[in-house]
Amino acid sequence: MNAVISAHGTAVRSIVEERAPRPPVIGRIRPGIKVLTSAARKNEAAVKLYDTLLAAGESFERIGEEIERRCRIRNALAPRNVPYFTCRRSDFTNPDVADEILRLYGEDRGEGVKLYRFPVVFAFNDWMANIPNEMATWGTNGRKFFSEYGPDGTRFCRLYAKPERDPHAQRAQRNFGPRQIILRNDEAIPDGVCNPERCPQYQARQCNLSARFIFAVPEIKGLGLMELPTNSIYVLQKAYSAMQTVALARGRLTGTRFWISKREFEITRINEVGEAVRQSQLLTVLDADIDISALLDGADDHPPALAVAGGAAMLLEGAGSPVPNNVHALRPAADDGVSPDGQDAMAAGDSDHDGDPMPGEPESLDDKLERMSDLLKRLGLSVEARQRDFRRFAYVKYGNGWTKRVEDVDGMNARLVAALEDRAPLEREIEAAVRDAVFQ
Structure with missing residues (x-):
């Protein structure tokens, strides 16, 4: 056995x-x-x-x-x-x-x-453990359908199996351990793949993104964590970018004091007749009291900040892993308000594969740095073994303080986008920068 x-x-x-x-x-x-x-x-x-x-x-x-x-x-x-x-x-x-x-x-x-605003500390270096999320249909007795990802990144629709009936008793067979989870297989979803476009629950707005922040609040005592639910894809994407930015700069998420607040954004949703409509929406946002530019600048210029990140547990486990499918594959539905739990509204809006802003919408320096963090993650440059190499390469190429200059950030983002198609030239430039630093 x-x-x-x-x-x-x-x-x-x-x-x-x-x-x-x-x-x-x-x-x-x-x-x-x-x-x-x-x-x-x-x-x-x-x-x-x-x-x-x-x-x-x-x-x-x-x-x-x-x-x-x-x-x-x-x-x-x-x-x-x-x-x-x-x-x-x-x-x-x-x-x-x-x-x-x-x-x-x-x-x-x-x-x-x-x-209106409060500090939080996350307990895990895996962003998904801090903000678990799924597509889910909820009923009076809990989840009816919910999404899970397979080993190849395919998003499947699953449900709890009905207990078998005991043939010798007039009751359901007792189950030992957790409830059995099976693949959905019915007329609507015959192959078990979560496809919102053909899912009757999603089209009826019964299935939606379900996510929650899990955190501790500083100076609050208690043997456990707290949670803040959301069903907004915008909130999830912005929180993911914020966490990846901090992980890139510090090498970890634990030990960083974040702040949760609300901010008004202009977002795009699709109305009932299929037209894109702009509207203002209050969204939950995640911020942190750290100097990202100081941490991203030259590897040897800011020893106090780098010393903090030196022995940290890493957020990212493997190099070269793409952005998780559960961020980019989820498409928000048109929604005029907030969810039944009083959560943030989930509105429809599209951005291209490289995370560029919507046409005609100006991109701030913070947005550019968030996009850079996403690109570095997809190129495998945000793991501990590569972070210092990238910082050295960026310092050699643009000099100290480059993350505060829009033109330098644009140049780096363009270089990273090109590396998505052909990574070898970028790797050679990074190796040369590291080699030159060693022999200086």
């Missing part, structure tokens, strides 16, 4: 170790709120109940359930995106944690103390 191997590659010693470990979550910060629908606002009892439960710190799920039970109004709440995050006592295993977060990081901008 073959031994059972744990997720860490060692033989298990307990039934608990047979399952992949999951970080404990002790609370949820939400990116939006829910308000009464226009129909529900006509019911005075519903309005009074909503105000009372909201002031008591109850969750929006609980408020909706109570309004339905007492006032006989179904779907009384509608999601609304706001400039702040919702941090409620009912969303934490220890309700006092919500009060402490608001005390430390809340601001009063005229509407009472709200959470």
Whole structure:
């Protein structure tokens, strides 16, 4: 009999170790709120109940359930995106944690103390562990369909298998361990491949991108992490770029204090008649208090910053790996608002394969640096063994402070794009820069 191997590659010693470990979550910060629908606002009892439960710190799920039970109004709440995050006592295993977060990081901008911006620290050097994401259809009992990637990068649609019935008893057979996951195979998805264009759930807006940030908040005590859900592809792409930029500069994600806030962006969505429409949308953004340009400049010019990154655990495991398919393969659906959980709206918008901005839209220096980070990842230059070589090459080619000069950043991006087609010349230039540095 073959031994059972744990997720860490060692033989298990307990039934608990047979399952992949999951970080404990002790609370949820939400990116939006829910308000009464226009129909529900006509019911005075519903309005009074909503105000009372909201002031008591109850969750929006609980408020909706109570309004339905007492006032006989179904779907009384509608999601609304706001400039702040919702941090409620009912969303934490220890309700006092919500009060402490608001005390430390809340601001009063005229509407009472709200959470507009707060620091986070990620627990993992793998960005996917910090922001797990999938395409998913949710029902009353949890996930109905959800996406998973195969070894070749194909995105499949999966579901939980129905328990087999015990032929000697009038009940389902008891299952040992996690529920069995199988490939979807029906008339809509006969080959099991996740294809939103022909998926009835996606076209009916029942299936959507489902993602969540998992993090710790500095100075907040508790044996576990917190989460912030989102269903916006824009939020996911921007957070991915921010993490890859930090990983490129420091060699790791852990130990960096990021900040989560909201910012208004002009985004493009496809309306009901198939036309591209521009609109303003508040999106969750990730930022970090580090000097990226100082870290990307010459390898020997900034020893304090580089010393911090010296012995770090690496974010990236293998060289030359492409940008994960679950970022570029997901195409957002047209959506006018926020998700039922009060998450950020997911709007349609396209960018070309190299991450260029939309035609006619100016690209900032930050955008150019984010695009550079993406290109370096795809060229295998963001792993630890290559980062110092690239910094040396860039320093030799453009000099100190080059990441602050738009023309130099444009020149480097053009060089990296060319290397996607023919990598050999770039590799020779990097080797020459490193060789010259050794003999100087």
